Amino acid sequence: MSVDLSKVASTNGSTPAEAKGGPKAAGAIANWADERLGLGTAMKKNLRKVFPDHWSFMLGEIALWSFVVLLLTGVFLTLWFDPSMTEVQYNGSYDPLRGVHMSSAMASTLDISFDVRGGLLMRQMHHWAAMIFIASMMIHMLRVYLTGAFRKPRELNWVIGCLLLLLGTIEGFTGYSLPDDLLSGTGVRAADGFMKASPVVGTYMSFFLFGGEFPGDSIIPRFYAMHILLIPGILLALVAAHMLLLVYHKHTQWAGPGRTEENVVGYPMLPVYAAKAGGFFFIVFGVITLLGGLFSLNPVWKFGPYDPSKVTAGSQPDWYMGWPDGLLRIIPAWETHIFGITLSWNVMLPILVMPPLMLMVLIALPFLEAWITGDKREHHLLQRPRNAPTRTAIMVALMTFYGLSWAAGGNDIIAIKMHLSINQITYFMRGAVFIGPVIAFIITKRWCISLQRHDEGKLLHGYESGVLVRSPEGGYAEKHLPLPVEEAYRLSARDNDPTPETVEEIESSGLAGRHLKLRKLRAKLAAVFFADNVQKPTAEELHDAQHHAEHELHELEAQIAAGPNKHGPADH
Amino acid sequence: MSDAHNTDPHGGELAISEPIADPGLPAHTWRPTDVDPAKEKRAERQVAGFFGLSAICTVLFLVSYFTLDIDDDWHVFAGFGASTMALGATLGLSLMFIGIGIIHWSRKLMADNEISELRHPANSPEEDRTATLEALNLGIEESGIGRRPLIRNSLLGAMGLVGLPAVVLLRDLGPLPGDKLEHTIWGQGVKGKPMRVVRDGIWTPILASDLEIGDLVNCQPDALHNPERYDIDPTEVEGIAAQVHKSKASLVLLRMNPEDIKPGKDKDGNSRENWTVDGIVAYSKICTHVGCPISLNERTTHHLLCPCHQSTFDLADSGKVVFGPAGRPLPQLPLGVDDQGYLVATRDFDEPVGPSYWERDYYER
């Protein structure tokens, strides 16, 4: 599309620019396409679709664009990578491994790194992009949760997002394993141990996946098929669904003057949003390329080929597998041996139970909250984290659990870098993963409520002007000034919490048995959920407070006029 | 906007009217680039400048690609591989400059009027819903599925069964485990030639007198390098087969002061006294937690640490777990010497090595 640069700024009138028929070439192409595809109707609304502007709305975009980078660099890598476990003698350019026997997968990874120009860069970019892909999905998820953007009608998009996170993690693990180097092989070996720990079918699962006894000759080709075909296919489909739903629901927005539940205010897709999103793609691509060029990642030539008898200190998975690995490190040696069989709680709990449980908790969060609060309305205005203290506290507690488990996964590195004992770190973590989230929950909830009080104070009494006034008695007081109306509206434009049902109300509703019990439980949970929250002031309260403040101000001024310091500086 | 706005049928009760009236969208204010032609021109030049810088970086990328060598003779730049670094830096900057240019353009020069669009509720209009439901019911009615339970039930049965091939087809992914996990190649010594213990990577057999107190040797079975001696087909210890053997047979050998050793009991309750040779003990190198190779030994305490999850085993005390998540001791290999004085395995491990699994038994040392 040709755009005359010099004219753009001057099109910025006080109303949205009127289309002037467009440059001829663009119009001709659009006509050609419309006569064949009928795009006109579909594009009519969408070309000027409104997207609200906020930095936190772009976190998901980081994930999207790093996924695109993954596809691009991944295709490049497939041109040389040979996903085979056939043993070959390495005869490539890296001297210290020349002559060593290794799988074709490892040898071709070395070839990509040392014999293909830019190959090492692409390998590192692919790996950095994977780390950033999953990291950005997580911070995007945090933003969505903490602002209440998961509420009706967006619950299903939340579920899709959770599945994307799961698939991204599996995709990352399979990709990490493909080079068949010592570090990733150690990870696969551990995965074999996880599978074998499954009750009843463990060894069968292991023999089926590895095509025989570990390590077998099938795991790399099978992971490859999953990594480049199966999982990316599902990922693409889910990403498409995720974005279609985003377009259908329209983006959420922050409350503010003119921004309500009924509208969406922001810049049109064409040109501003398209430019910003497109520009951001290049920036994400660029940042990942710089990381790939400047920071060494997964130096497989130093690990050497996988050999089940070798291992290196600091054997860690990539960061996103760190938290279950941390749980594996801190769990006590719990195994049950009974009737000649073994139940390995020390493996099952951290890796077969906790991660799926965490995922289910995540998926359930929107539905749980909706059930407790009984809220069936649609929500398009975001909530500030402080205005949903319990929700915020739940997520911070989960984050604390995650963060502590994650740190436990690096306990050996923490030990050498901070001169601590891994044993002491492990003992500490065993308690901390339970106590930490509770403390975090309580602190967060009280913190949010104090922030709510602070907002209420600003609304009722105005903001601190920084002007100190001395009263006739010699006391000092700070003059508070009323907030600008936009700011006051922003603070007050939020929902009040509903009042939970009382026990009498429920009992008089004529329910019985299980329904009654559930209803009571719900009321109890709702009472806890909303406990101590600060509700926004009513119009009367605001009016009274303003009146009071004005009165006080007048009084203060009168006292000053009558008091000992009535003389201004000019009188001296 | 043509979007019809319906008030939400469930809403209303909680939507309290705002205490402060909505002041409405603030009036549009102008940017310096909107009102000052000089600034507008400057912004325009800046954007073009970013695109120009990007083009320069791309040219530098091409130059780097064709001038910097890799293969067996890398160009080096300040201790780094010059090719990776130059290609990454030039391509990265080239992409970033395009991105920065576009965003600068959108921020400074594109129209920045905020526009407002009405939302519509996620559900479809009532009449559409009614019509759809009607069509759905009509379709079900016309199919007669409700009136013909025989057809419905047999179809459900058939559909349920047709899922089975998808499961059955996966059967040939791998063989059944059998008793493979219970045996290692250590048990394949032949009469008069018990399996020798050899140094990993060096492949030489070991005399007890070779080792000093405090020596730790990473070992493998001789058969992996010398299969004919044990009447083993060489193809059984090549490539993947060798990896399979190593994943169970890898060994750590440790010579300690014989007085430090507390011999435990074997599977049948007999003492393990004669499992050692002059204070040399042999343990499986495969961690009993999830199977990492494990050889981080503290000479002074005989404690062996796993680098993956920090399970710690006491090699002087039957390999018992002293710390960490592993649930069972390290399996010990009974050692002896052959007629030439080399260390050998007198028989196989008396239990499976490696991580725990469901069918696996346990005995107290």
Next chain:
Amino acid sequence: MRLLNRSAGRLSRHRRGPIAGLMVLVCGLLLTGGLYAAFAPAQADSNQSQEALVKEGRELFLVGCAFCHGQNGEGVLTQGGSQYGPALTDVGEAAVDFQVGTGRMPMAQPGVQAPRKEVVYTKEEIAALSAYVGSLGTGPQIPDTELYSTEGMSDKQLEELVVRGGQIFLANCTACHNFEGSGGAMPRGGYAPKIRGVDSKHIYEAMLTGPQSMDTFSDGNIPPEDKKAVIAYLETLDEAPSYGGLTLGGLGPVSEGIIAWLVGIGSLVGFAVWIAAHTTRSSKQKDEVEA
């Protein structure tokens, strides 16, 4: 482009260059002269000077070491019966040369593990101390240079040695010292130290004597030729360029994860804030300007 040199990629190139031949010649001459100067008189009067060295070492030992290791190196026990300073009667010269030569001994304060630090004694004093402790009993000698030096090997030999050394390194050393020799954690606050940038002689002595809690790798465990191979591999690691960029301490995925979050996500969120931030506004009205 002076930083850019073509010499560091392949092993074979390190030892070639226009001046290399000359340098080898000069080094050789200096070394011969130096060795002659050092050893010729000593050989002439070897026994006597050895005795003098031991005597000097004993004096140094009484001042610097005896408090923990006992007057005659017999070791000191605490009141609880645990080891305060271990007996040095059979540790050998190599152990002293390693411990004192890397600054681990004398320790600044008692502790589980002696950290590497500034070397306190001069070369001559270390030689004297080693000689004295060596005279107390048996134990490994200080290795001769040819045991660990790769000088004078052909490219082909060296390459084969490095490949072999890498495999032995991965089988025996990486478990504690990490794939890059960056070190790792051991139980109860212990650690396997970083072994990069350490004198080849000290690496050899460490394998031989098993300092602190390290296992020993005596000549019956890993033969001298294979020890040399490990040293050759470590030297290659030191000389090889970092092909992929900054190595982040060579600690593996933990440091990589930190970079992904701090640098990757950090900078991208920074860009997002910039992209969505409000641009500066002018107090002027467009109409005024146009009017």
